[in-house]
Amino acid sequence: MVSRSQVGNVQSLDLGLIVAVRDVVVDGEKTILGLSGGAAVGGAAATPGSYSTGAILAQAGAAVVGAVAGSAIEEAATREQAQELTIELDGGRVIVIIQETPDGKFRQGDRVQVNSGGWGPATVRLTSS
Numbered sequence: 001m002v003s004r005s006q007v008g009n010v011q012s013l014d015l016g017l018i019v020a021v022r023d024v025v026v027d028g029e030k031t032i033l034g035l036s037g038g039a040a041v042g043g044a045a046a047t048p049g050s051y052s053t054g055a056i057l058a059q060a061g062a063a064v065v066g067a068v069a070g071s072a073i074e075e076a077a078t079r080e081q082a083q084e085l086t087i088e089l090d091g092g093r094v095i096v097i098i099q100e101t102p103d104g105k106f107r108q109g110d111r112v113q114v115n116s117g118g119w120g121p122a123t124v125r126l127t128s129s
Contacts, residue, residue, distance in 0.1 A: 012117045015127065016095075018110045020086035024098060085124055087112060099124050 083101045088094050095114070099106075106112070106124070116122035 010117060011115050014089045014091075014114045014116070016087040016089040016112055016114060018085055018106055018108055018112055019088050019094070021106055021108050022084040024082050024084050026080040026082045026098070026100060085112075087114060087124070089114070097122055097124060 080100045082098050083106050084096060084098050085106055086094065086096050097114070105126070111127045112124050113127050114122060114124050
């Protein structure tokens, strides 16, 4: 199935050969979800039995620590394995693209097609030839 937004858009296709591959890790996301979720958990864990100034400050401190921890947990959980592919296109031009590839499927010497333009980021696919 394709998205309706893809209908009628032009996509360019280039063929080429992978001349170099390097494994990389793509940064994880740091959204308000991890930050606020961590703050809520930290603040709730330190809910004061009394409402003295010290107890309230302890709860606020726990919320800050929770926010930092929540953001770090989200970033680590959303990291992706990828490959930096250096591709010599059939016309002689050399391009570099980073593509998420959890299985590390691309190898030096692979014949590939590079789809670009149209409806999103460029993608690289193995060719059958």
